[in-house]
Amino acid sequence: MLQFVVSGVAIGAVYGLIGMALAITFYVTRIINFAQGQMMMATVMVTAEVRAAGYPTWAAALLGLGCACVLGVLSYLIAVRPILALNRFSFGWLVSTLGFAVILENAAAYIWGPTSQAFPPMFQGTSFHLMDAVVTGQQLLAIVTAAVLTAGFELVRRGTLFGKIGMATAADPEMATAVGVNTTVVAITAFATSAFYAGVAGLLIGPTTFANPYLGDTFGTFGFIAMMIGGGTEKPMAAMFGGLLLGVCAEGANAMINSQASDWFPFIILVVVLIVSPRGLFSAGNLFRLRARSVASAQA
Amino acid sequence: METERIEAQRATSVLAGAGFRPRLRPVGVALFVAAYVAATALVAQSDLGVQSLVLVAAVFGVLAISLDLVAGMLGLYSLGQGGFFAIGAYFTTIVVNDLSWNVFLVLLIVLLLAGLIGLAVGAMSLRVSGLYFAITTFIFTLVLTVLATDLKITGGLQGLLGPAFPDFPEGLQAPGAPVAWCVMLALLLCVGFVWSIRQSPLYPVLLAIRDAERFAEAAGARTSLIKIGVFGVSAAMAGAAGWLFSFLGVVSPGQFDWAVSLNILVMVLIGGINTTLGPVIGAAFVSMFPALVNINPWLQEMVYGALSILAVTLLPGGVMSLLRRVAALGGDAPEEAELTISAINRAEAPVEAGLFRKFASGSAGAAQAGGSEPEYAVECRGVRFSYGTGLMVLRNVDLVVKRGDIHGLIGPNGSGKSTLANVIAGRLQPLAGSTLIKGMRVDDASPSKRAMLGMRRTFQAAELVRELTPVQNVMVGLFNLKPRIIQRAAFWPLLPSGRRDLAWMEARSREALEMVGAGAWVGRAVGDVPHGVEQLTQLASVCVAGPDIIILDEPATGLSAREVDHLAEILTHLKAQGVTMIIIEHQTRFLFPLCDRVTVLNAGEVILTGTAEEVRAHPVVRQVYLGE
Numbered sequence: 001m002l003q004f005v006v007s008g009v010a011i012g013a014v015y016g017l018i019g020m021a022l023a024i025t026f027y028v029t030r031i032i033n034f035a036q037g038q039m040m041m042a043t044v045m046v047t048a049e050v051r052a053a054g055y056p057t058w059a060a061a062l063l064g065l066g067c068a069c070v071l072g073v074l075s076y077l078i079a080v081r082p083i084l085a086l087n088r089f090s091f092g093w094l095v096s097t098l099g100f101a102v103i104l105e106n107a108a109a110y111i112w113g114p115t116s117q118a119f120p121p122m123f124q125g126t127s128f129h130l131m132d133a134v135v136t137g138q139q140l141l142a143i144v145t146a147a148v149l150t151a152g153f154e155l156v157r158r159g160t161l162f163g164k165i166g167m168a169t170a171a172d173p174e175m176a177t178a179v180g181v182n183t184t185v186v187a188i189t190a191f192a193t194s195a196f197y198a199g200v201a202g203l204l205i206g207p208t209t210f211a212n213p214y215l216g217d218t219f220g221t222f223g224f225i226a227m228m229i230g231g232g233t234e235k236p237m238a239a240m241f242g243g244l245l246l247g248v249c250a251e252g253a254n255a256m257i258n259s260q261a262s263d264w265f266p267f268i269i270l271v272v273v274l275i276v277s278p279r280g281l282f283s284a285g286n287l288f289r290l291r292a293r294s295v296a297s298a299q300a
Numbered sequence: 301m302e303t304e305r306i307e308a309q310r311a312t313s314v315l316a317g318a319g320f321r322p323r324l325r326p327v328g329v330a331l332f333v334a335a336y337v338a339a340t341a342l343v344a345q346s347d348l349g350v351q352s353l354v355l356v357a358a359v360f361g362v363l364a365i366s367l368d369l370v371a372g373m374l375g376l377y378s379l380g381q382g383g384f385f386a387i388g389a390y391f392t393t394i395v396v397n398d399l400s401w402n403v404f405l406v407l408l409i410v411l412l413l414a415g416l417i418g419l420a421v422g423a424m425s426l427r428v429s430g431l432y433f434a435i436t437t438f439i440f441t442l443v444l445t446v447l448a449t450d451l452k453i454t455g456g457l458q459g460l461l462g463p464a465f466p467d468f469p470e471g472l473q474a475p476g477a478p479v480a481w482c483v484m485l486a487l488l489l490c491v492g493f494v495w496s497i498r499q500s501p502l503y504p505v506l507l508a509i510r511d512a513e514r515f516a517e518a519a520g521a522r523t524s525l526i527k528i529g530v531f532g533v534s535a536a537m538a539g540a541a542g543w544l545f546s547f548l549g550v551v552s553p554g555q556f557d558w559a560v561s562l563n564i565l566v567m568v569l570i571g572g573i574n575t576t577l578g579p580v581i582g583a584a585f586v587s588m589f590p591a592l593v594n595i596n597p598w599l600q601e602m603v604y605g606a607l608s609i610l611a612v613t614l615l616p617g618g619v620m621s622l623l624r625r626v627a628a629l630g631g632d633a634p635e636e637a638e639l640t641i642s643a644i645n646r647a648e649a650p651v652e653a654g655l656f657r658k659f660a661s662g663s664a665g666a667a668q669a670g671g672s673e674p675e676y677a678v679e680c681r682g683v684r685f686s687y688g689t690g691l692m693v694l695r696n697v698d699l700v701v702k703r704g705d706i707h708g709l710i711g712p713n714g715s716g717k718s719t720l721a722n723v724i725a726g727r728l729q730p731l732a733g734s735t736l737i738k739g740m741r742v743d744d745a746s747p748s749k750r751a752m753l754g755m756r757r758t759f760q761a762a763e764l765v766r767e768l769t770p771v772q773n774v775m776v777g778l779f780n781l782k783p784r785i786i787q788r789a790a791f792w793p794l795l796p797s798g799r800r801d802l803a804w805m806e807a808r809s810r811e812a813l814e815m816v817g818a819g820a821w822v823g824r825a826v827g828d829v830p831h832g833v834e835q836l837t838q839l840a841s842v843c844v845a846g847p848d849i850i851i852l853d854e855p856a857t858g859l860s861a862r863e864v865d866h867l868a869e870i871l872t873h874l875k876a877q878g879v880t881m882i883i884i885e886h887q888t889r890f891l892f893p894l895c896d897r898v899t900v901l902n903a904g905e906v907i908l909t910g911t912a913e914e915v916r917a918h919p920v921v922r923q924v925y926l927g928e
Contacts, residue, residue, distance in 0.1 A: 030431075034562075082613040091377045091434065092612040095566050098559070099612075102605030110598035221442070228435065264446045270439060275424070 002133040004251040010139035012247020013146035016230075017201035018223025019239030020153065021194040023232030025076075027170050028190040029084065031093040035075050035101035036198050037220020038108075041213060043068040043199035044119065045108050048211035051120045060120065065199040072195025073188050075100045081187070101216065108213035119206040142204040149197060150240045157236075166190065198223075222246065225266050229273045231280020238282035245269075245281070333488070340484040344476025351480055352548060357587040358487045359545045364567040364579030365490045366537035371565070372574030373503070374527055375510035379561040380421060380437030383444040384414045384535040386556035388542020389462070390454055393551045396463035403466060403543075410543045411536045418535020422528040441558045448553040459552025462545075479547050486544055487580070490537060493790055495576045500792035501805055504765065504772040505779050506530070512763035518725060519841070520751035520780035529786075570611045572618025581619050674739030677703045677849050677880035678755075683723055683733035685716075693719045694730070695904045701849075701882055701897075703738075706875055708891045708912070709884045711901035712924065717884045718760065720901070721851050724882070725757045726750045737849070752780055754848035758855060762834045766827035770818060770837040773826055774809035777841035812844035813837065816870050832863040839870065849880045856887050864890050892916065 018040060025033045047064035051057055079096035086092070126137035157163035168176040169186045177183055201219070209215060223243070227233065230242020246266055253265035273281060343354045363381055370376040388410045395401050395409075425436035448454045465479035497503055508516035509523045517523050545551070563586060571582025586604075593600050615622060678701040685694040693716045701707040709717050722728040724735055726747040734743050737753050745753075756777070764773045779785060782801045792798040813819050818836040821829050826837060835855060842850055852871075856864045864887065871881065871894055885891040892898065892912035900907040900915060902924050908915065915921055 079609055079613075086613075086616055090616070091371075091565075092569065092616065094377065094379075094434070094562060095569055095612045096609045098562050099566075099605040099608035102608075103602045106598040106601040106605070110596065110602070228439075260450070264450050267439070267443045267446050271443060274436065274439065 002131055004255040005248055006130065006133045006135050007139065008248030008251035009244055010135075010142045010247070011205075011251065012226075012244040013142045013240075014201045014205045014219070014243070015222045015226040015246050016240035016243020017146055017149065017197050017204070018219055019226030019230060019232050019243045020150065020236050021198040021201070022223055022227045023236035023239040024153070024190050024194040024197065026227075026233055027236055028166055028187055029076075029080060030170075031080055031084070031097065032224070033075060033080070033191070033194070034094070034097040034220070035071075035079070035104060035216075036194065037216030037218075037223065038101045038104035039068040039072055039075075039195040039216075040198040040202035040219055041108060041216035042071055042104060043202040044206045044209075044211045044215060045112060045117075045213065047203065047206065048117050048119045049112070052118070057120045057122070061203050064203065065196055068195040068199035068202075069192040071104065072191040072198075075195075076187055076191040080191075081184075101220075105213055105216060112211075112213060114213060116210040116212040119209075119211045121207045122203070138204075138207055145200060145204060146240065146243075149200065150237055153193075154237050162189075222266065225270050227280075229270060229280060230282045231277075234279065235282070238280060241282045242280065336484070336488055340481060341475055343484065344480035346476075351477065353588055353591055355480060355483045355548055356545075357584045358483045359541050359548065360564070360567060360583035360587045361487050361580040362490050362541040362544065363538055363564050364571065364583040365494055366534045366541065367564050368568045368573060368575075368579040369494060369497075369534045369537070370531055371568060373497070373506040373510065374530055376426075376527065376531065377434045377565065378437045378531070378534065379434055379558060379565070380418075380440045380535070381538045381564050382556045382558060382561035383437070383441040384418060384538035385542040385545070385560070386441075386444050386448060386553075387414050387417065388539035389546045389551045389556070390448060390460075390542070391539075392543045392546040393460045393462050394453060396546075397460065403463070407540065407543050410539045414539025414542070415532045415536035418539075419528055419532040421535070422531035426524065426527055426531070438558055438561070441556070441561050445553050445557045448556065455552070457553060459550050459555075462547055462549055462551050465547040482547075483544050486540065491576060491580065496792045496794070497789045498576060499802075500785065500789040500798065501775055501779070501782070501802055502785050502789035502792075504768055504776050505785075507765045507768060508773075508776045511765045511767075514727065514747075514759060515763035515841075516776060516779075517727075517747045518751055518757050518759075519777050519845075520748045521776075522746070522748045526786070566608045566611070568618075570608070570615075570618055572620025575618070575620040578618050578620040585619075675703060676736070677701050677705075677738060678724055678882065679736040679739075680720070680724065681734050681736070683720070683730045683735065685719055685723060685728060685730045693904050694723070696733070697901070697904070697906055699899055699906065699909075701880060703848075703880055704875070704878050705896040706871065706881045706883060706894050708895035708898035709882060709901065710886070710888065710891065710898060710915075711907075714903075715901040716904045717901055718853055721757065721853050721882070721884055725755065725851060748780075755851070756842040756845060756847040756849070757851035758835075758838045758842055758853055760853045760857065762831075762838045764826045764834060764837060764841075767825055769822060769824060770813055770826055770829065770833070770840070771806060771809045771822045773837055774812055774841040774844050775805050777812075777844040778805050778808065781845060809840070809844055812840040815843065816840045817866060831858050832860065835859060835863075835867075839867075843874065847879065849882070850874070852881060852883045852885075854884055854886065856885055856890050868894060888916075 018036060021039070022032060022036050025031065025036070043064040045064075046067045047057075047060045050060035050063050055063075075097065079100040080093055083090060083092040083096055122138055122141060128135045128137075128140065157166065165176070165181050166186055166189075168179070169181060169183050173183050176186075201223075202215070205219070223239075226243035226246045227239040228242070229246055230238040230240065232239025232242060246269065249269050250262040250266050253261035257265070343351060346354075363385060366384075367378060367381050370378050391410055391413060392403070392406050395406055396403055421437065421440055425433050425440075448459075449457055454460065465477075465482065468478050497506075505516055505519075505521050506526070508519070509521065509526060513523050545555075564583075567582035567586045568579045569582070570585060571580065572578025589604060589607075590597075590600060593603060595603075611618070617624075678699070680697055680699040683694050683697045683699075684692065686692050697716070697720060699707075699709075699720070709720065711717050719728065723730050724737075726742065726745055726749070730743075734741055736742065737750060737755055740753070742750055742753070765776075782805065785801075788795055788798055792802070810819070810822055813822055813836075816836045816839050818833050818840060821833050821837075826834060829837070835858075839852075839855065856867060859867065868890055871883075875881065875894075883891060883894070892915075895912050897909060898912055898915045899909040900918075900921050907920055907924070908918055910918070
């Protein structure tokens with residue numbers, strides 16, 4: 001019982017980080033970056049490659065994260081900005097960010113081949129006992145890192161001027177521009193940050209999954225579910241809670257139902273959550289336009 | 301003979317001038333169908349490789365059309381098409397293979413099944429709109445793919461081998477493979493279906509629901525029902541595409557996952573959203589792309605990703621917009637230019653006084669109230685309303701509007717004027733109190749029901765479809781005056797009654813625009829006309845139905861002094877025809893001379909109701925509103 005909660009929280013932290021990555025870009029630009037999972041994959045692949053070339057693990061990890069950040073900014077400049085410049089409310093980004101994801105995934109498959117490669121372990125061999133459950137060092141690292149990054153994001157968002165500028169940009173980019181905010185800089189920062197979060201998620205899960213070009217698909221989807229369950233579209237931090245819940249439920253389903261249950265069980269949770277609370281469990285705000293009849297804008 | 305020819309010519313030129321292509325080009329349509337059948341015969345006899353390439357493209361053509369039906373015309377970006385596609389394909393494969401049911405009976409069941417599931421998904425996810433709709437349908441597809449992968453009956457990741465298509469029945473032999481004929485015929489039917497809708501008066505209504513939902517609702521369209529219904533039709537179409545697809549080979553989960561749903565969107569966007577042929581062109585391009593670019597599959601996918609980014613960033617209107625631009629190079633621009641120059645001198649033509657008789661109350665049969673004529677057109681009794689923030693926006697408002705009166709509603713900003721208008725029109729539900737229209741209680745009636753009682757309204761910021769012409773926008777106002785527009789839309793051009801009704805609606809809409817003095821602008825898209833003409837179009841779309849009661853929300857906002865005079869003239873004419881009006885307005889110089897009675901609101905309360913002179917003389921009004 002406790003064992004699957006612990007491993008659920010550990011894997012959930014990874015889902016949550018990807019969910020937050022999706023949520024951070026959504027927060028500022030109101031688009032979902034379908035290439036987010038591929039940022040994570042890029043980090044994993046580059047880290048594995050650099051490590052295999054004989055450099056120390058920390059250098060490889062840093063290079064991997066840097067690579068993800070560059071790709072994140074590129075995805076904004078290539079696939080998002082031109083579309084929002086045309087029409088801020090169009091849905092073209094659905095197509096262009098997916099196109100970007102397709103390019104990254106197939107480029108990785110072209111360069112490294114479709115098979116998995118070794119990934120350097122981070123905390124080898126260490127494990128702790130927590131009552132009757134075993135926590136590996138790797139899991140503990142995931143949980144601690146996720147907690148630090150979540151708290152850090154929330155502190156920056158609430159406590160600094162830059163965080164408030166981000167909030168202003170999220171609410172109304174035109175108004176933010178009018179009061180002197182450079183929204184491009186804000187958006188670029190958001191995309192770099194979210195790619196960084198996705199990359200960290202990749203480093204945390206890499207030792208378990210190994211380096212595979214198709215990693216981004218699976219984890220991108222689970223990150224998306226985490227964001228939707230939690231309500232990260234309104235508050236990025238909620239995506240982390242959604243991820244933790246998702247992780248525990250998935251591990252629980254594996255333990256209780258059968259070993260394949262985590263393939264489909266999260267979707268059931270997602271459907272139930274969306275029926276009960278369409279805006280996610282941990283978000284009070286209302287992102288989506290309610291039916292006009294009930295909230296028709298006050299005029300005159 | 302000669303006069304006949306001239307008459308015909310004039311009719312065509314009027315139509316062309318109004319931005320309408322001549323309806324029904326029978327020769328063109330016949331040529332298109334003949335060419336299509338010839339092409340089908342060619343495909344049906346060609347070798348298997350070419351055949352499967354074309355047929356798969358055609359199936360995706362059907363899917364792309366089904367998506368464009370909701371995304372292009374209603375703005376609902378469904379990512380559920382892959383899910384409905386899967387339902388059709390798996391159901392057909394399983395039922396035909398295991399139970400050997402008749403395939404055409406299965407088609408009927410698939411249409412029904414996918415349609416019903418579509419209605420359910422639509423009803424659930426349309427409670428909220430925008431991005432949420434895309435996400436809910438996306439999840440629907442995700443869940444179905446997971447089910448198809450994990451269930452035993454669907455054959456897991458390997459999938460199932462689809463059934464064989466039956467041979468031609470005796471005595472009905474066509475050259476080549478029967479399945480090719482079936483698929484191509486289905487595509488033709490779908491193209492014909494959406495083409496008919498675009499020719500019908502339902503089309504402007506659908507676009508109005510997409511761009512200006514309040515406008516469509518105020519014109520009497522039951523917008524939520526229409527949205528759900530159209531989504532159901534689109535789902536049935538995607539299910540039929542699945543039925544077709546099952547005859548083309550293996551049915552496996554990878555063919556229906558969410559990436560496929562997004563690819564369908566790519567097809568629609570590349571080809572041109574909200575066009576009849578664009579989705580088919582896009583589908584052909586995307587599905588044939590791998591065969592055309594025969595390189596390393598990973599490189600090929602990368603090229604595809606790059607192309608889809610380029611398509612949506614550089615060519616947001618798709619291939620069709622490119623074609624249209626090319627076609628327009630050789631078009632007849634000069635005539636248009638002349639019109640513009642003459643129109644700039646005076647945006648609105650003089651009011652056509654004689655026309656107003658045609659648009660008197662009930663002239664179009666809009667209102668069927670009870671036999672007795674009630675004294676009051678609108679009554680509000682003790683209306684209380686709050687937006688949920690705790691602040692009472694309307695406190696116990698009583699308002700009585702006599703039939704045939706022009707009733708002014710003034711008050712400072714935030715006094716609750718527009719809120720009251722929204723309560724009367726049915727967009728907002730009051731917390732307490734009741735509203736009566738022509739003596740009937742309408743507390744539970746939706747805006748569209750109230751529109752059917754003969755009440756119309758305009759909006760502070762004109763809500764119109766910017767890509768349509770004023771005539772098409774005004775036609776939205778006639779939506780519930782002709783019976784069964786929705787049912788007939790699927791084969792509108794084929795129906796004599798359809799052609800007759802459309803001609804009547806167009807003529808009446810044009811007359812309404814002439815009546816308000818915007819007749820010179822009928823050929824332009826609303827997005828290209830000046831603000832004053834936009835306001836006049838809005839007014840025409842209200843008058844066209846011959847309503848009994850009109851609510852005008854700040855009609856003079858942003859109009860020049862001359863335009864305001866023009867508006868006053870129109871309203872005077874309307875009043876002479878017995879139309880009751882409630883006018884919200886700040887410009888008292890424009891309002892007071894028109895009004896029989898004026899009600900002053902302040903902070904959600906009625907200060908007084910009286911004639912213009914009484915209001916002008918009232919000390920409190922002078923203080924709170926006129927600022928003395």
